[in-house]
Amino acid sequence: xxxxxxxxxxxxxxxxxxxxxxxxxxxSQSVVxxxxxxxxxxxxxxxxxxxxxSLFIDGDRARLRKLAVLGDFRQLGLGTRLIRQxxxxxxxxxxxxxxxxxxxxxLPFYERFGFTMVPESRHQKGSLTYCHIELSLxxx
Numbered sequence: 241x242x243x244x245x246x247x248x249x250x251x252x253x254x255x256x257x258x259x260x261x262x263x264x265x266x267x268s269q270s271v272v273x274x275x276x277x278x279x280x281x282x283x284x285x286x287x288x289x290x291x292x293x294s295l296f297i298d299g300d301r302a303r304l305r306k307l308a309v310l311g312d313f314r315q316l317g318l319g320t321r322l323i324r325q326x327x328x329x330x331x332x333x334x335x336x337x338x339x340x341x342x343x344x345x346x347l348p349f350y351e352r353f354g355f356t357m358v359p360e361s362r363h364q365k366g367s368l369t370y371c372h373i374e375l376s377l378x379x380x
Contacts, residue, residue: 241285243318245325248282250275253292253306256282260308272305281325283309283318293322295329300336307340323353327377336378344369 250271257270272278274296283291291309295302304326309319330338342350347357354375361372 241316242287243321244284245321246282246284248280248289248292250278250280250294252282252289253280253294256289256292256308256310257306259310261306270306278305279329281322281329283322285313285318291318291322293326295326297330297333297335300334302330302333302335302338304338304340319349320352323350327353327375331377334378336376337374338377339372339374341370341372344371347371347373350375 254267254270258265258267262269272294275294277296279295279297281293281295282289283293290313291307293307294305296305304323307319307322307326309322327338338355340350340355344362350373355373356375358372358374363370
């Protein structure tokens with residue numbers, strides 16, 4: 241299995257985002273505000289795009305958005321590779337805090353990298369529970 245991570249355009253992330261997060265919605269629902277200003281990464285296995293992640297830097301803070309790996313490719317360490325790529329890019333940009341909003345069941349995955357849930361950040365959206373998590377990358 242050959243694995244590579246490459247830069248993508250926002251548009252190139254949409255098929256994976258849609259498949260993972262909104263399979264019953266049009267692809268346009270997978271666009272996020274300011275998508276064109278983000279850094280987008282694609283994870284390829286044997287040349288096939290199977291995962292994506294996006295990074296939005298704002299001064300000394302950055303937001304990870306839309307980390308997604310296709311179902312058949314989960315539990316292979318591919319999400320870990322994407323997270324590490326995003327963390328490396330954030331560090332290169334001298335980001336102090338990396339944050340994101342996640343579905344609560346995925347919290348243990350992010351905790352492995354040092355992310356912690358912001359107290360009282362849980363909220364419902366439809367039938368799903370989300371929370372805000374942060375990772376300190378440097379000293380203030």
